[in-house]
Amino acid sequence: MKKIVIAFLGMMSWALTSYATGLPPSLDDSGNGKKIFIQRCAMCHGTDAKGTGSLANKSNPPTPDLTTSVFKKRLSDYPGVIVSSVILRPNKDLIPKTLRENGVKLSPYPWTIKDFRDLNKYLSGLILKSRN
Numbered sequence: 001m002k003k004i005v006i007a008f009l010g011m012m013s014w015a016l017t018s019y020a021t022g023l024p025p026s027l028d029d030s031g032n033g034k035k036i037f038i039q040r041c042a043m044c045h046g047t048d049a050k051g052t053g054s055l056a057n058k059s060n061p062p063t064p065d066l067t068t069s070v071f072k073k074r075l076s077d078y079p080g081v082i083v084s085s086v087i088l089r090p091n092k093d094l095i096p097k098t099l100r101e102n103g104v105k106l107s108p109y110p111w112t113i114k115d116f117r118d119l120n121k122y123l124s125g126l127i128l129k130s131r132n
């Protein structure tokens with residue numbers, strides 16, 4: 001019985017992860033996720049997601065290293081964290097303000113569901129691959 005429950009929970013968490021991240025994990029994003037990350041995130045987060053972008057230290061708090069074991073755990077506990085950080089902006093005006101103050105103009109972006117999926121896939125891949 002216990003085994004069945006565990007198998008069931010495993011399936012549920014896979015299903016929830018797929019739902020939250022919008023993946024079947026194997027979908028190819030043909031570079032769209034990377035492109036979005038480079039154009040709209042890397043100036044702070046760095047191309048390596050370690051918080052090495054040129055604007056990384058221009059905000060308070062500064063841009064965090066997303067490749068630490070702490071963040072990896074957060075991502076595995078809460079796979080929606082990447083997408084929700086873009087949609088919900090838990091830090092309110094911090095990011096637009098930092099861009100503004102440093103003269104970086106980002107044109108408004110008409111996000112599609114696919115963009116979020118692609119970005120999520122690219123960035124979680126980058127994070128999970130990287131070692132500290």
Ligand code: HEC
Nearest residue numbers: 040041044059061062063064081082085086091095098099
């Ligand atoms: C102006 C610099 C800047 C830009 C541009 C930026 N970020 Fe961030 N990001 C930050 C800072 C600063 C934090 C930490 C502050 C916070 O989480 O409140 C952060 C936090 C995060 C986190 C961690 C959230 C958490 O709850 O731990 C994720 C994931 C993230 N950003 C993803 C992105 C993605 C994806 C993009 C591009 C679409 C992006 N960021 C663009 C500066 C930036």
